[in-house]
Amino acid sequence: MTTKQLIEQIQKKKTFLCIGLDVDLNKIPQHLLKEEDPIFAFNKAIIDATHHLCVAYKPNTAFYEAYGIKGWKSLEKTIKYLNEKYPEIFTIADAKRGDIGNTSTMYAKAFFEDLAFDSVTVAPYMGKDSVEPFLAFKDKHTIMLALTSNAGAFDFQTKTVDGKELYKQVLETSKTWTNAENLMYVVGATKAEYFADIRKIIPNSFLLVPGVGAQGGNLQDVCKYGMTDNVGLLINSSRGIIYASQNEDFAEAAAKSAEILQQEMKAILE
Numbered sequence: 001m002t003t004k005q006l007i008e009q010i011q012k013k014k015t016f017l018c019i020g021l022d023v024d025l026n027k028i029p030q031h032l033l034k035e036e037d038p039i040f041a042f043n044k045a046i047i048d049a050t051h052h053l054c055v056a057y058k059p060n061t062a063f064y065e066a067y068g069i070k071g072w073k074s075l076e077k078t079i080k081y082l083n084e085k086y087p088e089i090f091t092i093a094d095a096k097r098g099d100i101g102n103t104s105t106m107y108a109k110a111f112f113e114d115l116a117f118d119s120v121t122v123a124p125y126m127g128k129d130s131v132e133p134f135l136a137f138k139d140k141h142t143i144m145l146a147l148t149s150n151a152g153a154f155d156f157q158t159k160t161v162d163g164k165e166l167y168k169q170v171l172e173t174s175k176t177w178t179n180a181e182n183l184m185y186v187v188g189a190t191k192a193e194y195f196a197d198i199r200k201i202i203p204n205s206f207l208l209v210p211g212v213g214a215q216g217g218n219l220q221d222v223c224k225y226g227m228t229d230n231v232g233l234l235i236n237s238s239r240g241i242i243y244a245s246q247n248e249d250f251a252e253a254a255a256k257s258a259e260i261l262q263q264e265m266k267a268i269l270e
């Protein structure tokens with residue numbers, strides 16, 4: 001999907017919500033455990049109930065890898081279902097990959113070609129040659145960690161290196177890379193006070209913003225300082241939506257929870 005198509009979807013659906021599909025078998029309704037593929041059954045029900053309220057889904061691959069081959073098959077089925085039934089939805093593999101160049105190319109093939117995700121998250125720590133192989137894929141998006149939502153973000157990301165905070169160095173340097181137009185960035189909703197400075201460096205790039213809901217980030221604050229003319233934000237909530245209920249009504253409860261955020265977004269967009 002192109003960035004233009006993503007912006008069109010945001011404007012049409014009046015939402016920039018991304019729903020995180022972080023499936024934990026201990027948290028899903030127990031009746032689903034009787035299904036042949038409980039993870040896919042859960043995701044399918046959540047997607048069917050919420051697709052009109054969001055523009056993106058983000059399975060975090062850890063929640064699938066934890067269940068071995070079965071988990072990976074559930075991830076495959078989920079992305080295939082999304083691509084076939086809801087092709088207008090932007091898909092994010094939250095895998096936080098990155099390695100020496102030839103290995104990064106294989107990661108990129110896995111997520112962009114084999115699984116056919118629109119985007120994948122990567123870590124910037126190994127630098128230019130670890131990220132550029134992802135950027136080489138046309139109409140695919142590489143979402144690089146910039147300033148993360150967790151407390152550990154202050155261990156390295158905000159430390160001063162050569163007179164500038166490391167996360168700012170990451171943003172500035174990455175702008176010079178080949179195919180940098182295919183970059184988006186992760187900035188945590190819990191770091192709302194940093195968005196104004198971040199926008200000075202990357203005024204137009206899309207930001208994937210996790211941390212609303214279960215981690216306590218505030219949507220209004222993020223939008224106040226992070227929003228661009230083209231919105232430029234994908235706000236993610238995972239647990240706050242998909243585990244709104246652990247009973248048989250889980251899909252409807254997830255939709256209600258998603259609708260609360262979507263209505264807030266709609267009001268901001270109007």
Ligand SMILES: O=c1ccn([C@@H]2O[C@H](COP(=O)(O)O)[C@@H](O)[C@H]2O)c(=O)[nH]1
Pocket residue numbers: 020022060094147148149150186187188210211212213214215236237238239240
């Ligand atoms: O800085 C980051 C980067 C990634 N994440 C991921 O986003 C979701 C958040 O889940 P919630 O349940 O809404 O808290 C999860 O997959 C994280 O691994 C993040 O939280 N912060």
